[in-house]
Amino acid sequence: MTTGPLTKGGASGTFYVAPSLATALDALNDYGADGAPFAGGTWIMRAPIRHQQLKARYVAIGTIPELSAIRIDADAIEIGAAVTHAALASALADLPELAVLTSAAGSSANPAIRAMATIGGNLSASDFSAADCVPALLCLDAQVEIASKHGHERMSLDAFLKQRSTLALGRLLTKIVVPRSLCKTAHARLPLRKAGDYPVAIISLSLDADATAHVRKARIAVGSVETVARRWERLETELLGRVLDPAKAADIAAGLAGEFTGRESVEVPPWYRASVLPGLVRRATAAALGA
Numbered sequence: 001m002t003t004g005p006l007t008k009g010g011a012s013g014t015f016y017v018a019p020s021l022a023t024a025l026d027a028l029n030d031y032g033a034d035g036a037p038f039a040g041g042t043w044i045m046r047a048p049i050r051h052q053q054l055k056a057r058y059v060a061i062g063t064i065p066e067l068s069a070i071r072i073d074a075d076a077i078e079i080g081a082a083v084t085h086a087a088l089a090s091a092l093a094d095l096p097e098l099a100v101l102t103s104a105a106g107s108s109a110n111p112a113i114r115a116m117a118t119i120g121g122n123l124s125a126s127d128f129s130a131a132d133c134v135p136a137l138l139c140l141d142a143q144v145e146i147a148s149k150h151g152h153e154r155m156s157l158d159a160f161l162k163q164r165s166t167l168a169l170g171r172l173l174t175k176i177v178v179p180r181s182l183c184k185t186a187h188a189r190l191p192l193r194k195a196g197d198y199p200v201a202i203i204s205l206s207l208d209a210d211a212t213a214h215v216r217k218a219r220i221a222v223g224s225v226e227t228v229a230r231r232w233e234r235l236e237t238e239l240l241g242r243v244l245d246p247a248k249a250a251d252i253a254a255g256l257a258g259e260f261t262g263r264e265s266v267e268v269p270p271w272y273r274a275s276v277l278p279g280l281v282r283r284a285t286a287a288a289l290g291a
């Protein structure tokens, strides 16, 4: 194995650049609790700021060919876990039904971070509540593939989010599978300042309407308000059968936003995160309609 010093200044970590998926899984299996995957490193590098300990060993997965590929088929899109936000936004730019994901990947953080941060890292950073790609992929009904030295399995993103903090050692998220549809989708986020900040709240939505603009199907996800992003199922149900209208959708959202309790943080009081949701619903619905 190729190993080298992880950090300068006396830390004794090692950094293994895996040339293939099989070698990455072997290394993660060998390292056990001492090791972890290293994708873009943009979350890992800030561990000291969060008062978290770095792992003794990292397995760099960024140059493994199959983890860096995007495959666009007629019925689904497969995204390798090590695809960066910038590469993803550029590859999906011409697919209108994936506008929600293009916008999530293309508007998060800042250009330098987007060139490094990966979609797999965004989904796997279990204590990161403001990840843009998580609600975007929830509203797209995405599945994820998880591999270990002993095999692989596919599960819904929702199931993955419920178990990611206790995922067995040696496991790696390898790809994200997004079914294609004719839905209209959009991503609306509210950063504290104009750019470069984590969002206070996120609404990602995917809507299907009939020829008279009545909603047939709705999937709406809320990010950054609670600790983990989740679907807003009551709002989805309330919108069914109604004419798609941004102001009306915001009114309905205002009546339901009380089900969210904002997470504690130093940036804003908890109530503020839930209070901005109706405005984001209005913006996202208007964007989905192309208004």
Ligand SMILES: Cc1cc2nc3c(=O)[nH]c(=O)nc-3n(C[C@H](O)[C@H](O)[C@H](O)COP(=O)(O)OP(=O)(O)OC[C@H]3O[C@@H](n4cnc5c(N)ncnc54)[C@H](O)[C@@H]3O)c2cc1C
Residues within 6 Å of the ligand: 036, 037, 038, 039, 040, 041, 042, 043, 044, 045, 046, 081, 082, 107, 108, 109, 110, 113, 116, 117, 118, 119, 120, 121, 122, 123, 124, 125, 126, 128, 130, 131, 132, 133, 171, 172, 173, 174, 196, 197, 198, 199
């Ligand atoms: C200043 C700044 C602002 C940012 N703003 C935003 C923002 O607004 N919105 C947003 O979405 N993101 C934002 N980010 C990026 C975000 O914070 C994370 O840093 C990023 O999404 C993590 O991706 P990564 O590839 O760098 O992961 P890494 O830092 O490499 O890893 C993150 C965690 O996931 C694990 N991991 C990585 N890949 C895998 C895998 N394939 N399988 C299993 N586990 C894995 C790692 O072991 C680690 O625990 C910002 C980052 C910075 C520094």
